[in-house]
Amino acid sequence: MLWNDQIVERRDCINIEDRGYQFGDGIYEVIGVYDGKPLLLTEHMERLERSAREVQLTLPSSISNLKNRLEDLVSLNELEEGIIYMQVSRGAAPRWHEFPADDISPVTIAYTRPEERMTTIENQGATAILTEDIRWLRCDIKTLNLLPNVLAKQKAVEHQAIEAILHRGETVTEASASNVFIVKDGELYTHPANNFILNGITRKKVLQICKESALKLHEETYTVTDLLEADEVFITATKLDVIPILKVDEHTIGTGSPGKVTKKIVKAFRALYEQEV
Incomplete structure (x- = not known):
């Protein structure tokens, strides 16, 4: 060490x-x-x-x-x-x-x-839950103060989910240890990189992929309703990479299987990774 x-x-x-x-x-x-x-x-x-x-x-x-x-x-x-x-x-x-x-x-x-890659889950997708975001107001700083994140992640584990997606009131911010993207009518949305979220390194690479692939992406706030009514949802994080979310609480997302936009992001991120290393 x-x-x-x-x-x-x-x-x-x-x-x-x-x-x-x-x-x-x-x-x-x-x-x-x-x-x-x-x-x-x-x-x-x-x-x-x-x-x-x-x-x-x-x-x-x-x-x-x-x-x-x-x-x-x-x-x-x-x-x-x-x-x-x-x-x-x-x-x-x-x-x-x-x-x-x-x-x-x-x-x-x-x-x-x-730690092994999560290739199988990345291909098949996973489930998530919703919980209130009770963290402090400087989530953009990667500090050691993680108890609210730990509590949220534990709640996800107790519901056999991969992640807990956080929201402040009706506004979705991010997840306990990852960033969240939604897809609606072929366009992507993710919370802007302000003090309410950590600007993930994988998140930033996905933004780059969208730009290079001519995928329309909006860095703007969206609601819990927008999330549940999205065509696709995926999360991004270091080593987690890009994971499709097929179900949030009891709500099936889109068709209940990884969507074409998410698959395109997964493929592009893997190609980017191969070039980087």
Whole structure:
């Protein structure tokens, strides 16, 4: 694993006064690894840098160095298929709510984990549920504060669903760990990348695919009713890639099978991935 700037044997210790542990005062990224190579690593590191800036956290080393260390980590672990998890906390200091003194250094941790692609589910589709979005108002920052997401995901698991799609009142935002797209009359809709959602790396690639494929896409809000009456629904996330949603709660989406627009996105994303790695 990566501990600050050193690759070391895996360690399970944690300082009880680490602010990531006590306050969720930190940021993180999850990067997919395909065929031994991190996918879209530059984009993930750019988002890490943005998150750090938004929470006034100084990264302990340059983005270039972090990228190199993560690539070293994948190589040393001989990881072919899986993820890299990386987080940076504000550091370990006596427990006060305000930021610690300047001499307290951030703590960086990263490790790899084998994880297979979800090709079968991507081909066949899955189900989701709806639940109220109870998160804070800066969902655009990828912080360690994930309890509302955990509760939503657990609710999905208890209903044998792959995801919990979140809504604030009637407005659909995203899902517990993914972005949501709907298709109506051949056109795509997804919530704009503002403070109510995390601008997913896979989401951004899907937007690029739509532009290159001349698919009409609207980054605008839509309602729960729009979602349930959509012709197609799919979710996107790192390593999840693009998953068709065939049913939300008790409502069948479209024909109840993956739609042609979603299939086109799946195919294009796979081709993009093959080019990237």
